Amino acid sequence: xxxxxxxSIQAQSAGWGPLSELHLSGDYxxxxxxxxxNLAYTSNLPDLQDCSQGIPNxxxxxxxxxxxxxxxxxxxxxxxxxxxxGVKLGYQIYDICSMSASALSTLELxxxxxxxxxxxxxxxxxxxIAVIGPDSSSYSFITAPALAYYLVPEISYEASxxxxxxxxxxxxxxxxxxxxxxxxxxxxELLVKFNWTWIALLGSDxxxxxxxxxxxxxxxxxxxxxxxxxxxxxxxSAATRPQIKQMVKSILQTHVTTVVVFxxxxxxxGFFQVVIEQNVTDKVWIGTEDWSVAKLVSGIPGIQxxxxxxxxxxxxxxxPGLKEFEDRSIELSRQSAMMSQNSANLWNxxxxxxxxxxxxxxxxxxxxxxxxxITSAFNVYKAVYALAHALHLLLSCDSGTCQxxxxxxxxxxxxxQVRFSIENTSMYFDSNGDPxxxxxxxxxxxxxxxxxxxxxxxxxxxxxxxxxxxxxIKWNSNTPNVIPVxxxxxxxPTGYKRILNGQHKCCFDCEACLxxxxxxxSGDCQSCTLDEWAPPESEQCxxxxxxxxxxxxxxxxxxxxxLALTMLLTLxxxxxxxxxxxxxxxxSAGGRTCLVMLTALLGAAxxxxxxFGLPRPMACLLKQPLFTFxxxxxxxxxAVRSIQVVCIFKLANRLPRAxxxxxxxxxxxVVIAALSGTELFISLVRVSSEPPRPTEDHQFYDxxxxxECSGFLWPGAAIxxxxxxxxxxxxxKCITFSLLIYIISWISVFTMYSVSRDEFVMALHVGAxxxxxxxxxxxxxxxxxxxxxxxxxxCLQ
Numbered sequence: 007x008x009x010x011x012x013x014s015i016q017a018q019s020a021g022w023g024p025l026s027e028l029h030l031s032g033d034y035x036x037x038x039x040x041x042x043x044n045l046a047y048t049s050n051l052p053d054l055q056d057c058s059q060g061i062p063n064x065x066x067x068x069x070x071x072x073x074x075x076x077x078x079x080x081x082x083x084x085x086x087x088x089x090x091x092g093v094k095l096g097y098q099i100y101d102i103c104s105m106s107a108s109a110l111s112t113l114e115l116x117x118x119x120x121x122x123x124x125x126x127x128x129x130x131x132x133x134x135i136a137v138i139g140p141d142s143s144s145y146s147f148i149t150a151p152a153l154a155y156y157l158v159p160e161i162s163y164e165a166s167x168x169x170x171x172x173x174x175x176x177x178x179x180x181x182x183x184x185x186x187x188x189x190x191x192x193x194x195e196l197l198v199k200f201n202w203t204w205i206a207l208l209g210s211d212x213x214x215x216x217x218x219x220x221x222x223x224x225x226x227x228x229x230x231x232x233x234x235x236x237x238x239x240x241x242x243s244a245a246t247r248p249q250i251k252q253m254v255k256s257i258l259q260t261h262v263t264t265v266v267v268f269x270x271x272x273x274x275x276g277f278f279q280v281v282i283e284q285n286v287t288d289k290v291w292i293g294t295e296d297w298s299v300a301k302l303v304s305g306i307p308g309i310q311x312x313x314x315x316x317x318x319x320x321x322x323x324x325x326p327g328l329k330e331f332e333d334r335s336i337e338l339s340r341q342s343a344m345m346s347q348n349s350a351n352l353w354n355x356x357x358x359x360x361x362x363x364x365x366x367x368x369x370x371x372x373x374x375x376x377x378x379x380i381t382s383a384f385n386v387y388k389a390v391y392a393l394a395h396a397l398h399l400l401l402s403c404d405s406g407t408c409q410x411x412x413x414x415x416x417x418x419x420x421x422x423q424v425r426f427s428i429e430n431t432s433m434y435f436d437s438n439g440d441p442x443x444x445x446x447x448x449x450x451x452x453x454x455x456x457x458x459x460x461x462x463x464x465x466x467x468x469x470x471x472x473x474x475x476x477x478x479i480k481w482n483s484n485t486p487n488v489i490p491v492x493x494x495x496x497x498x499p500t501g502y503k504r505i506l507n508g509q510h511k512c513c514f515d516c517e518a519c520l521x522x523x524x525x526x527x528s529g530d531c532q533s534c535t536l537d538e539w540a541p542p543e544s545e546q547c548x549x550x551x552x553x554x555x556x557x558x559x560x561x562x563x564x565x566x567x568x569l570a571l572t573m574l575l576t577l578x579x580x581x582x583x584x585x586x587x588x589x590x591x592x593x594s595a596g597g598r599t600c601l602v603m604l605t606a607l608l609g610a611a612x613x614x615x616x617x618f619g620l621p622r623p624m625a626c627l628l629k630q631p632l633f634t635f636x637x638x639x640x641x642x643x644x645a646v647r648s649i650q651v652v653c654i655f656k657l658a659n660r661l662p663r664a665x666x667x668x669x670x671x672x673x674x675x676v677v678i679a680a681l682s683g684t685e686l687f688i689s690l691v692r693v694s695s696e697p698p699r700p701t702e703d704h705q706f707y708d709x710x711x712x713x714e715c716s717g718f719l720w721p722g723a724a725i726x727x728x729x730x731x732x733x734x735x736x737x738x739k740c741i742t743f744s745l746l747i748y749i750i751s752w753i754s755v756f757t758m759y760s761v762s763r764d765e766f767v768m769a770l771h772v773g774a775x776x777x778x779x780x781x782x783x784x785x786x787x788x789x790x791x792x793x794x795x796x797x798x799x800x801c802l803q
Contacts, residue, residue, distance in 0.1 A: 027339060027365055028070075030077070032096025034413060035132045036393055037115055038073045038386075039108065039139030039149070041066035042101040042363055054110060057103035058363050065379055066141070067368045068332075069163065070099055072383035073138060075331040076390035089394055093401065093408050098134055101363055108145040112152050119156040119415065135415045136161070138389045142270070143167030143186075143214045150176040157416035161392060163385035166295070167217050171438035180421055180439040182385040182392070183295075183320060184467065186214075190221045192318050192445050192465035193266060193292055194229050195472035202264040202290070202492040203512045206235040206257045208277075210269035215239070218268035218294065232494060232512035234260035239269055242276020250280045257286075263492035264290045271297035275306060282308040288483045290490050293317035298448060299378040304457045314482045314490065315450040321443050322377060322461060323384040323429060332373065339365030377459060388433050388441075395424040442468070449479045501543030503531050518543045521708055539709040550704075554713040555768040557618050565772050566618070572779055573611045579783065580604035599674060603643035607779050609636035614775045617768060621700035626715035630698065631689040633775060637748075638685035639678065640782045644741055646674040692717075703763065712763040740784055747781035 043060030077095045079085040100111035118133035137153060137160040140146055146165035153160050154177050161180045162170075168187040170179050197205065207226075209219030216238065226233055237253045240246040257265060267274055274297045290313055297303045298317020375383070399420045401408035425434040435441060447463035463474035476489070483490060498504055498516035503525055505515045519531035524540045524547050526532040534540050534547035555562055583601045609632055616629035667673075696717065703712040751774040758767045 028097075028099035028101075028363065030074075030096045032077075032081075032094040032132065033410060034093065034397060035096040035098055035134045036073075036077070036390065037111075037134035037137045037139075038070065038097055038099040039102045039111055039137065039141070039145075040070040040073075040099060041103060041141050042070060042368060043103040045103050054104065054106040057101040057107055058367065060103050062368045062371060063103075064368075064371060064373060065382070066101075067373070068328075068375055068379045068383050069141070069386050071332050071335065072325065072328060072386040073097060073099070073390055074335065075325075075328050076387045076394075078331070079327075080390070080394050088403070088406065089391075089398055090401070090403060090408055091406060093397070093403075093410065095394070096132060100139075102140050102145060105145060105148065108140050109148055112149045115158065116152060116156065119158065133415075134158070135413050136393050136418050138386060138393075139163065140165065142212075143170065143217070144212050146170055146179070147213055150179045154178045157414075157419065159393070159396075159415065159418045159421055161389040161421070163389055164296075164382055167213055168221060169213075169217055171440055173438060176439075178416075178419065180389075180392075180435050182388045182433075182441050184443055184445065185438070185440045186218050187221060188465075188467040189294060189318050189445065190218060190225060191467065191470055192447070192472065193222060194225050194231070195465060195470065196292065196316065196318075196447065196474075197226075197231055197264065197266075198229055199472060199474055200264075200489060200492075202490075203231050204234055204260075204262050204264070204492050204494040204510075205231060206237075206260060206262045206265045207233045208237050208239050208253070208265065208267045208269065210273040211238050211240050212270060212273070214296070215269045215273070222266065222268065227511075230512070232510040234262050234494070234510070239267075239273055239277045241273055242279065247280065250277055251284065253277075254281055254284045254286060258284075263288070263490050264292065266292040267297070268294050269297060271300040271302050275303050278303060278306055278309060278312065281312055282306070285311075287311055287313055288490070289313035290492065291315045295320050295445065298450075299376070299381075299459060301376055301378070304450065304459075310450075310452045310455075310457070310482065314479075316462075316479070317448050317450075318465070319377070319446040319448045319459075319461075320381040320385070321431075321464075322446055323381055323431060325380055325384050325387055325429070328380075328383060328387075329375070336365055336369050339369075384429070388428060388431070391426070391428055392421055392424055392433060392435075393418065395426050396420040399423060447472070447474060450482070451480045452482055453480060499543065501525050501545050504529055536704055537711065541709075548709070550707075551710040552713060553707070553710050553764055553768075554620055555618050555765050555772070559765070561765070561769050562618055565614075565769060565776070568776055569611060569614050569772070572776055572783075573608060576604055576607045576611060576779065576783055580608070599643050599646060599678070602678065603640050603782070606636040606639035606643075607783055609633075610640065610775065611779045614772045617772050617775075621713050621715050623699060626698040626700055627693060629715060630717070631693055635682065635685050635689055637778060637782075639682045641745075641748075642678045642681040644745070644782065645681070646677050648741060649674075649677070706763045710764075714763070714768075744781035744784050748778045751777040751781075 041063045043057045043066075044063050045055055045057070045060040074097065077097055080090055081094050083089070083091065100107070100114070102108040102111055115134055115137060121133075135158070137149065137158060139160075139162060140149060141162075141164045143165045146160075146162050146167070147170075150160055150170060157178055159178045159180065161182060163182050165181060166183050166186045166189065168185045168190075170176055170181070171185050171187075197203070205226075207219055207223060209215035219236070219238075223233055223236065235256050237256065239253070240249060242250065267277075269277070274293075293303075293315055295318050298315060299319050303309065396418050397413070398404075398408075400413055400417055401410065403409075422435060422437075422439075425432075427433065432442065444464060444466040446461045447465060448459050449462045451458045451460055460478055462476075462478040463472065465472050480486060481488070481490065494510060494513040495507070495515070498514070499518075501519050501524070502516040503519060504511075505517055507513045507515050517531075519525050519540075519542065521542045522540055523531040523533050524544045537550055538547035539550050540547045557566075580601060583604060587598070587601065613629055613633035613636065616625040616632070619625075698715045698717050701714060701716045703714060706712055755767075755771055755774045758770055
């Protein structure tokens with residue numbers, strides 16, 4: 007067990023010099039917690055193995071040197087002489103090789119605060135007023151609440167758990183590494199960027215992994231990401247190996263391509279050994295800032311076979327002068343190794359398991375720095391300068407001289423107010439004690455068989471924004487030029503809705519939206535409004551085309567011209583009959599009967615005007631009744647004319663009294679009145695019971711609205727009978743021809759109307775009216791011409 011001896015405390019109180027290379031006296035002292043060794047054996051028991059017996063941790067060594075480097079710069083004024091002029095900073099560095107070591111170092115710092123409060127001299131007379139470290143969230147959950155009791159500020163350089171941002175629980179905790187919440191958002195943005203919606207999520211069995219996994223699983227559904235498998239990675243051992251092996255099999259069974267691993271580098275390194283043994287290939291692994299850039303993981307034999315690795319990394323930075331400082335300190339350490347042997351032995355007896363390391367012990371291996379080492383060292387460097395800037399405010403150093411005074415740890419909470427720039431990097435803390443920095447996005451590159459770590463993009467948290475240069479990614483798969491796909495179901499084609507297939511919303515079947523429906527934003531097929539239409543498999547509705555017969559269309563203008571000429575012709579003929587009503591020629595042609603027929607033809611032709619333009623109530627009321635009544639009058643006149651011819655040529659000799667009765671009792675007029683009255687009565691009943699009105703027909707066409715009057719063509723005219731007219735009757739052929747035109751034109755209209763309702767059919771309707779009028783008009787013209795011929799022949803004879 008480690009212990010702090012009373013003899014050591016007395017020796018330090020006597021003012022002896024630095025007792026270790028991990029200790030420096032000063033006016034104000036900062037404590038540093040760094041993992042200088044890795045223990046091969048860990049225990050859950052409350053005991054502690056001597057840290058110096060473990061394997062030197064080169065990463066922790068670089069972190070420790072970054073703190074010493076920053077303090078030397080500040081003391082010498084080499085970087086910023088106006089920062090703390092006349093003030094010497096000291097440090098106390100602790101080797102936190104295990105959780106027990108972290109707990110003991112925390113107790114030691116608390117003891118300093120206690121002895122100072124009760125009036126005793128702490129250590130070398132200066133207690134630590136702030137702490138830099140530790141390196142993990144798990145350790146920080148031990149130190150942060152304990153140090154908060156004395157309001158000792160703590161700045162971690164690698165503890166990223168988002169729970170540490172809770173100021174109610176950890177009021178004095180700060181950090182120079184972004185919160186894991188930002189890291190989770192960066193991972194979510196990365197998954198969304200590549201449309202990787204079907205993933206497996208793994209987390210290490212510690213606070214870092216469990217909290218990160220929880221945060222990502224909570225945010226995934228709202229971003230359309232489904233987690234097919236979720237598991238916790240235990241620390242690798244013979245006992246946990248079967249569990250890890252089963253975890254790898256479960257991942258393979260889900261058929262996911264992308265695996266998000268929120269883990270610390272120590273735990274994930276054991277996991278990947280099993281992945282390699284199981285021959286898992288062609289996967290995409292999304293890594294956190296802790297392991298994606300760590301050589302501990304990239305150096306595993308055969309790791310290049312697992313597939314592509316994309317990772318989140320702390321913003322890359324340069325720290326000029328650190329390498330030279332390390333080389334110089336190593337040389338000085340070796341030169342003074344023999345001279346400091348006695349004092350080192352004394353210190354070893356004081357704190358034998360926390361501060362008994364020497365530079366020569368830590369620098370026996372390869373000391374090269376990777377990007378991960380440099381970025382973490384820069385976080386330590388920023389933490390030291392943040393504390394120095396806080397002291398600058400407390401000691402009123404703006405005048406060029408600092409006012410030295412006793413500083414309580416709680417006063418160093420002025421960290422909340424510091425804002426400075428260092429190595430072209432802006433540094434400050436938000437209300438949660440977090441820095442404003444984002445992340446780099448990196449990708450493993452095994453070109454030429456050598457591992458490299460190019461930066462392929464970046465992520466900024468405020469506002470959340472991801473930038474990726476996809477061309478820089480070398481996919482480590484069988485198809486290196488194709489972005490891997492990780493979905494449960496392929497995306498539905500345009501206009502198809504999803505039908506869930508199972509419990510995950512990422513697994514679905516596709517079903518096309520029917521005609522007159524569209525795929526709305528919620529993913530359902532929604533019906534269009536009555537004035538809209540949509541084809542099958544549509545994502546939007548379109549306005550229907552409105553069909554009617556406009557006045558200004560070229561086709562309408564042509565019909566109107568013909569209609570006007572027809573009415574002028576009919577009117578001219580009617581006037582001719584009227585002016586010569588009592589002449590033998592007009593009387594022979596039919597006299598008043600023809601005049602009535604021509605007047606009715608004007609009414610029938612006039613009804614055609616009701617077919618142009620938008621349907622109006624009055625036009626709908628007149629359109630069909632006016633035509634049917636007028637044409638019935640015309641046809642009644644034709645029928646009477648035909649009956650008269652039959653009576654004259656065939657019945658006059660056989661039934662002389664019948665013809666005489668017909669002629670004397672106004673038979674033609676009675677028949678015309680009866681037929682016309684019947685038709686008028688039928689039209690009035692129909693209009694009264696179901697008045698025609700403007701309507702919009704949405705049923706005939708899917709993509710158009712037909713503007714028309716309710717109720718279709720009312721036949722109105724009686725069925726024409728075939729008359730056996732005399733062969734020598736001059737008007738027989740004319741009547742037959744006119745009736746044939748009438749019947750053919752309206753059969754054509756009925757037929758076309760049943761298959762089409764466009765403006766051409768509407769024009770055809772007007773054309774049928776014109777054909778009917780002109781056809782019947784020919785009868786009147788023929789009557790007049792034949793009568794003139796008869797009169798002229800009689801005169802010659």
